[in-house]
Amino acid sequence: xxxxxxxxxxxxxxxxxxxxxxxxxxxxxxxxxxxxxxxxxxxxxxxxxxxxxxxxxxxxxxxxxxxxxxxxxxxxxxxxxxxxxxxxxxxxxx
Numbered sequence: 001x002x003x004x005x006x007x008x009x010x011x012x013x014x015x016x017x018x019x020x021x022x023x024x025x026x027x028x029x030x031x032x033x034x035x036x037x038x039x040x041x042x043x044x045x046x047x048x049x050x051x052x053x054x055x056x057x058x059x060x061x062x063x064x065x066x067x068x069x070x071x072x073x074x075x076x077x078x079x080x081x082x083x084x085x086x087x088x089x090x091x092x093x094x
Contacts, residue, residue, distance in 0.1 A: 024070070024073050025073065026069075026070055026074060026079075027067070027070070027081075027085075028067070028068045029065065029067050030066065031064065031065055031066070032064045032066055035063075035064050036060075036062055067090055067091075068089060068091045068092075068093070069085060069086060069091075069092050070093040071086075071092060071093060072093060
């Protein structure tokens with residue numbers, strides 16, 4: 001599986017959002033975009049209303065990452081996803 005992923009890495013680099021919609025990606029690892037955008041929209045507004053300067057806003061890095069595994073795609077490709085990876089995944093599409 002490691003060799004397959006390295007050969008096809010450009011095709012497997014899909015955002016988590018596309019995998020959630022069931023568009024055929026195999027495995028995705030990345031930050032939660034909803035959580036990131038929520039913080040990015042609310043925090044600057046609160047800071048400005050409390051009298052803060054835009055320059056005082058901290059740089060926010062993602063803190064929550066997700067692993068999504070699509071077993072449908074793995075079965076279609078004839079791959080077996082290890083049970084440990086399935087247990088670690090935040091979402092498993094069957």
